[in-house]
Amino acid sequence: MQDGARWYELRYDAATDSLLVRLATVPPETPVRQRTLEGGLLVVHAREDGQPVAWEVRQASRAGPLLSQILASLREISGALDALVAEAPRDFAAFLAWEAAQDGAFERLRGEVRRKAGGDDAHARLIVNLFAALDQRWQRADQRLHLSSLRVVSPKAEAVLYPPVVVRRTRAGAEPDKGEIEPVLVAEVVPEDADQAALAPRLEAYEAIPALRRILLLTLGRPRVVWRVRDAAGRWQEGKAEGRAAQVALDExxxxxxxxxxxAGPAPA
Incomplete structure (x- = not known):
């Protein structure tokens, strides 16, 4: 999301248990460097996709109220994004080009367009915990793990989705553009009383992606995970696990x- 010259994007660094907030673009002549600002916050000037950016690093973010504070800031600047929905093209190919050019992220499902949904502190904490748990156990060189920022396109369903966590297949020597990723796993967070009929179109769009192997649905409010997994014959099967002692084998x-x-952490109130 962008507001004037300021950018707001969250990225969790599991190695240092830090939340990185992308604050602003940096003039092209700015060298890659690090410096400390007032209050002891560290700002890293680095290059991302060839462009200089600044990241503010805040330590031990999962244990404190930082996620709530940043989500509140995001909500303050997000109102203008709603107005862009009316401008979205109806043609799917035109929509893909339009959405890729926007500062905000917009989803499309069954012809309806909406900006990427957010969540409260409990929702954000669950996503960060999932990302960290996967990242700490990661050993695959042919796949890459992403948090909250990767566009997933389902051409057959003419849908564009932004799942909170995505694992995609990588190919040596090539980086796919925004619309050509091959997702292996996507994860979503759903309320404990989620309307299954309302979830169906989203699941159908995911299942129409040939490369996708698994959909994880994390229940907000209690330790419960439901999944849809594609078997060797290409059929989708459902499973679930409940309780903090449970484990889910992600063979893919x-x-x-x-x-x-x-x-992990206290149960949401």
Whole structure:
């Protein structure tokens, strides 16, 4: 999301248990460097996709109120994005080009366009915990793990989705553009009383992606994960695991996911 010259994007660094907030673009002549600002916050000037950017690093973010504070800031600047929905093209190919050019992220499902949904502190904490749990167990060189910023396109369903966590297949020597990724796994967070009929169009759009192997649905409010997994014959099967002691074998990633790591911390009020 962009507001004038300021950028707001969250990225969790599991190695240092830090939340990185992209604050602003940096003039092209700015060298890659690090410096400390007032209050002890560290700003890293670096290059991302060839462009200079600044990242503010805040330590131990998962344990404090930082996620709530940043989400509140994001909501303050997000109102203008709603007005852009009316400008979205109806043609799917035109929509893909339009959406890729926007500062904000917009989803499309069954012809309806909306900006990427956010969430509260409990929602954000669950996503960060999942990302960290996967990242700490990661051993695959042919796949890459992404948090909250990767566009997933389902051409057959003419849908564009932004799942909170995505694992995509990588190919040596080539980086796919924004519309050509091959997702292996996507994860979503759903309320405990989620309307299954309302979830169906989203699941159908995911299942129409040939490369996708698994959809994880994390329940907000209690340790419960439901998944849809594609079997060897190409059919989608459903499973679930409940309780902090439960584990989910993610064969497509070559790891086992413990629910106590995903649901670490106090239960939401």
């Amino acid at each position: 990633l070559g790891l086992v996911l413990p629910l106590d790591a995903v649901y």
